[in-house]
Amino acid sequence: MKSLKQPDDDALISPEEAARFLSLGIGYLAKLRMSGGGPRYVKLSRRVFYRKCDLRAWVNARVIANTSQQTAAARGGVA
Numbered sequence: 001m002k003s004l005k006q007p008d009d010d011a012l013i014s015p016e017e018a019a020r021f022l023s024l025g026i027g028y029l030a031k032l033r034m035s036g037g038g039p040r041y042v043k044l045s046r047r048v049f050y051r052k053c054d055l056r057a058w059v060n061a062r063v064i065a066n067t068s069q070q071t072a073a074a075r076g077g078v079a
Helices: 015-022 026-035 052-060
Strands: 042-044 047-051
Touching: 015 026, 015 047, 015 052, 047 052
Parallel strands: none
Antiparallel strands: 042 047
């Protein structure tokens, strides 16, 4: 029988926890949700949650080697 426990990366965390994880303000994270430029999130009824795997993917899409190498994501677009 399979375990019902989810891996840590798939566990749902609150916007406050996500903001701490990313070292961003909770208000800025909310702004990113509204503008469409932030990490993927899960909406259950009126509540918003994040998965750490989505937060890591969002950060990894913004890694650049130097200032002349900017991706669309680093300029504010969607990766």
